Amino acid sequence: MVIALGDDQTQMKVLIVGNGGVSKGFQKVFAEQSVSFDIYHRSIGDLYEMPQKIKTQYDLIIYAVGNIVWKPVRNNTAQDIEEIFKPNAFGFFVLAQMLPQVLKHKGKVVILGANMQRITSPFLSLYAASKSALKAFVEVAKREMRRYSFYLLEPEEIDTPIWKKVPVDPQNPKSPEDFARETLDIIGFTLTH
Numbered sequence: 001m002v003i004a005l006g007d008d009q010t011q012m013k014v015l016i017v018g019n020g021g022v023s024k025g026f027q028k029v030f031a032e033q034s035v036s037f038d039i040y041h042r043s044i045g046d047l048y049e050m051p052q053k054i055k056t057q058y059d060l061i062i063y064a065v066g067n068i069v070w071k072p073v074r075n076n077t078a079q080d081i082e083e084i085f086k087p088n089a090f091g092f093f094v095l096a097q098m099l100p101q102v103l104k105h106k107g108k109v110v111i112l113g114a115n116m117q118r119i120t121s122p123f124l125s126l127y128a129a130s131k132s133a134l135k136a137f138v139e140v141a142k143r144e145m146r147r148y149s150f151y152l153l154e155p156e157e158i159d160t161p162i163w164k165k166v167p168v169d170p171q172n173p174k175s176p177e178d179f180a181r182e183t184l185d186i187i188g189f190t191l192t193h
């Protein structure tokens with residue numbers, strides 16, 4: 001039986017891909033709400049190994065991995081391209097092709113994109129390109145797989161370690177917990193306290 005959000009949410013099966021700042025925000029809020037969750041992170045397997053490693057069917061999957069590099073276009077290396085596109089786009093492409101195995105009928109998928117106006121600035125070519133590819137992919141996936149609900153979030157600033165990789169500071173970042181609460185509200189999860 002599929003447990004829709006709004007029914008007994010504590011029985012929901014949740015998978016969070018990634019264990020960084022955004023993921024920890026969700027983890028904290030789920031713990032407060034007595035919702036248990038699984039985390040897929042590097043110690044469990046590479047992103048490309050998800051089809052072999054994930055054995056459960058979930059009600060909600062949160063794709064919260066990502067990477068950023070701050071470089072002029074001429075300095076981007078092949079390694080940079082792989083290290084940015086893999087978590088920001090390719091990992092989700094792999095997850096999407098296995099959704100029928102790992103997401104229940106009418107399940108929900110939350111995906112961390114980024115605000116395109118904000119990121120198409122100098123030195124973020126790979127980050128912007130990878131998030132743009134992700135956005136296009138999700139648009140198509142939504143049309144093909146109508147039994148699922150896809151939520152591509154495009155936040156501006158969340159206070160997480162990713163900012164240590166760029167030489168600018170966020171101006172007015174949200175806490176990861178507030179971001180998680182807002183997201184859960186958007187997808188119809190009722191917070192009990």
Ligand SMILES: NC(=O)c1ccc[n+]([C@@H]2O[C@H](COP(=O)([O-])OP(=O)(O)OC[C@H]3O[C@@H](n4cnc5c(N)ncnc54)[C@H](OP(=O)(O)O)[C@@H]3O)[C@@H](O)[C@H]2O)c1
Nearest residue numbers: 019020021022064065066087112114155157158160161162
């Ligand atoms: N923070 C913001 O202001 C903000 C704004 C817009 C969008 N976002 C998006 O939110 C998502 C989560 O970012 P965050 O803010 O939580 O950053 P974060 O704290 O740096 O977390 C990123 C996570 O991605 C994982 N990761 C990176 N490359 C990976 C790879 N090749 N394979 C497996 N895992 C990999 C990291 O694992 P390791 O720690 O092991 O490297 C870490 O768990 C990203 O997609 C980011 O673009 C964030």
